């Protein structure tokens with residue numbers, strides 16, 4: 642069975658504009674992962690460029706847009722995405738393309754950096770470690786698992802229009818991860834930095850982020866928690 | 877923190893809260909008006925209703941809510957689509973022009989409402 646695959650090709654150094662290139666791939670009748678198909682395509686045309694590393698959904702390198710939906714190529718089986726024997730693969734939307742399926746993630750990382758994604762605690766460090774009750778530790782579940790693949794932020798219209806001012810679902814999920822941490826003492830300072838009309842409040846609850854997260858995380862819920870914290874702090 | 881001098885309350889939280897509160901006020905107002913209309917009105921009862929000070933205050937509150945709601949909503953739309961990022965400097969010029977236009981229209985509507993409510 643030959644699968645029809647259409648791949649976004651663009652080399653800003655030599656091409657005046659992007660184009661789609663069609664390939665026929667022999668899947669051997671197996672339900673391969675999209676990343677396997679890309680490897681097969683690379684054996685046909687070595688100039689096709691994409692990122693990947695772990696090939697098992699932990700590194701977050703191969704976030705791609707497959708038949709219109711963002712996801713990790715390595716853990717997306719063909720049966721989940723292919724319709725009418727056709728697979729269209731594009732880079733993650735909204736970020737500048739470096740080459741073919743590889744995007745420049747600088748804007749995405751800049752937003753991540755803004756939320757200061759590290760524990761801040763100005764009390765003297767204890768001899769061994771800062772302890773946390775099992776209940777407090779539980780509050781971090783569904784937050785710490787994020788692999789920063791950017792599938793969520795690049796599917797969010799608010800992030801497309803304001804990637805320089807709206808932190809986006811991935812960054813906000815991490816913002817809440819540190820707001821919710823019982824060991825972090827910078828809660829107020831963190832909240833103060835989020836109270837402008839863009840950083841958090843550009844989220845209109847469209848939930849595209851929830852829909853695509855390959856780790857099954859829920860940024861919209863975390864954003865709701867941040868909003869409630871801001872509200873409690875201000876009223 | 878991102879600064880935004882043209883947003884309504886200059887804070888994301890206050891804009892967000894005001895957007896919700898004004899929506900609730902508008903909903904209450906339209907239910908009230910809708911209910912009255914469904915109950916059947918003639919000119920005399922309609923006029924009598926709007927002669928009540930409470931009704932005039934409620935109407936004014938609704939129009940002010942509409943004004944705030946429209947300003948916050950339009951501001952969000954304009955800062956999404958008419959931006960320097962998307963269209964260069966033209967975005968800034970267009971956005972400011974539309975903002976001025978919006979505020980003028982909103983202002984005229986508010987004044988006109990006051991005139992209607994207390995003018996007859």
Ligand code: SF4
Pocket residue numbers: 786787788789790791792793794810811814853854855856857858860
């Ligand atoms: S929240 Fe999910 S989709 Fe977003 S970056 Fe993290 S793992 Fe990826």
Ligand code: SF4
Pocket residue numbers: 796797798799800809810843844845846847848849850851860861864
């Ligand atoms: S819920 Fe918010 S962050 Fe998620 S896609 Fe929608 S606007 Fe973006």
Ligand code: FES
Pocket residue numbers: 693694695696697698699700701702703704713714715716
């Ligand atoms: S290659 Fe690491 S997540 Fe897909």
